[in-house]
Amino acid sequence: MKKLNKEDIPQEVFDLYDYYAHNKLDRRTFVEKLSTYAVGGITLASLMSTMMPDYITTATIQPDDERLQSSDYVLYNSPKGGGEIRGLLSKPASKGKSPGIVVVHENRGLNPYIEDVGRRCAAAGFISLAPDALWPLGGYPGTDDEGRDMQRNRSRDEMLEDFIAAFEYLKTHPDCDGNVGVVGFCFGGWIANMMAVRLPDLKGAVPFYGGQPSAEEAAKIKAPLMIQYASLDERVNAGWPEYEAALKANQVNYVMHMYPGVNHGFHNNTTPRYDEEAANLAWNRTIEFFNENLK
Template identity: 50%
Template structure:
């Protein structure tokens, strides 16, 4: 079966899907508006199903013997009180390793993000991926249900949980005290946010994430690597102000735009995945972490 790509969908359908994913459109609104672009006997519901994630083929299997993985809880006094996430590390590491906080999209800790954590562990890092939905019962195993839960979070407490997670990674017995963060979409915004909150953060990588307010950029001390999609008008609209603030505050940053890619291009579970852009962005990400954090 041929894998669908973003080229198989009308650009307007992709815009509608982006609105649905990010809560600007309800499911009913998406189905109503997308129906006019359905062709060849397909329906709007078919389009939605085709664009939605499929977790059937992870890059790194959960049972990979090269890794040690587990779910672990940590205290978060300023957040919801307790956070839970997926911890992955090399099974036969020699010496202590740098740790990377992995921040999911606006769906919670789904199988794709767990796969991202395992990929980082294979590259020689400790990776911890918290589930922001844990206070509401955790990722429900269904993307639509996760979408409905996410707006119910108290974002002040959720952000405090991510701050706590980054700080706790410095204290893991297997860690060397150096911590980085990588985030995607919502998580990219959190990666940007954490860079403004943690003076000792070792490195931050944001994939198509919302930018912090210009006034907050003065608090960034970590080197940044930022990945954006050329066809992501919503995120790119905030770039000029962010870039100006980064330059004004002499922040060490790299910014890459993948010209033909869509928002979400690194997520290989959906048709918006762009293999070439994702491969290049990921190689840059791993090299950046190894340079800034060691391995």
């Protein structure tokens, strides 16, 4: 099925997909509403094909990339969360100890996009751990639709414990120098914010379009933050003014970047929400931030 050009997709379709991807529409309702935009030369099948993620052609760093020493699955223990958790541990090719980055997935488990982000971190000189919060339920099932359904069966607070345990695992790993930050996307953005709340020794957090902690929680943040938002993401952005006020009131070291004209999920290069210019700028800023705060 030939995919549509991004420019041919109405903004309302992106908004529909956002609701669907965040469990505010079931698949049947999503398809019904999507069908109203199948007009002219645009078919429902082409719309569906375009909006669903493409994991076949979008990987940017292969596991055998020369900038990586290795990229393999490991198991670690999350005693306050889901117990045994699997994650992708990617190591840079450089010798000696490296700072670490926990990479937190969206609301659908450790899919190929997030694995690729973990390898991007390693290619930039960091040891990274990308956990799969679906592991207690069998792990990422191979499709995002099934992954979203599975993740709804876990408490987000319990999953937060899994990523906090990942931080502790990475911090004490023999190839890590003990300086660890976190980057997360969507659900993972909320996790990144909350890890900053919970972990006074976190060295830096980069939440991409993530839900915000309460003002009381924000007062506990010690780590520097780089907060990334999409200007068209009204749902998430609505919580920013209160969050910013709390960060200012508590003199938290933060910077916020708002990327104009892009949608929630703009960093994810597997869907048409991806915006190459904004994604590259945001990622370059992310690596610069970690270079400044973790090394």
